Amino acid sequence: AWAAAAGALVMAGRAVVRRQATPLSVVRAAAPPFLAFVLALGVVVRAVVDNGLSDALGHLLPSGSGLLALLGIAALAAVLANLINNLPAVLVLLPLAAPGGAGAVLAVLLGVNIGPNLTYAGSLATLLWRRIVHQHDEGVDLGEFTRLGLIAVPSALAVSVVALWGALQLF
Incomplete structure (x- = not known):
């Protein structure tokens, strides 16, 4: 900051x-x-994390570096990013994922960067984009945004995690 x-x-x-x-x-x-x-947003999320969210997520976060574990980690990161925004989500999940190694950390990063495209509130970048669009008197159709997100996010996230898993197998 x-x-x-x-x-x-x-x-x-x-x-x-x-x-x-x-x-x-x-x-x-x-x-x-x-x-x-x-x-x-940061103050509220910090309070929620300090009062149990971190512990609850620690129990939900898959362990391991297998494909299913990485998919689960990325999916959890994507869901959390849409619930509390991607920046707080990464701050909450990275310390929990770090003991799982590079694969788990990278899966979190994929989830919090691809996943937020499901909702406006998912990322600060989208909130800024929406603010600028409205300043220029342009409308943004929430339904279309959501439909495109529902089509693009799951497939992009799955393909990215499979690519990550494949790279981890090679290297």
């Missing part, structure tokens, strides 16, 4: 000095309500 804030300040300062932006336009572009939402 500190590195991102420093980078944003440098870029904003440069734009203001070059008169490409005003301080007010920089603040508007930073979208304080969205930043507050992200902060609140």
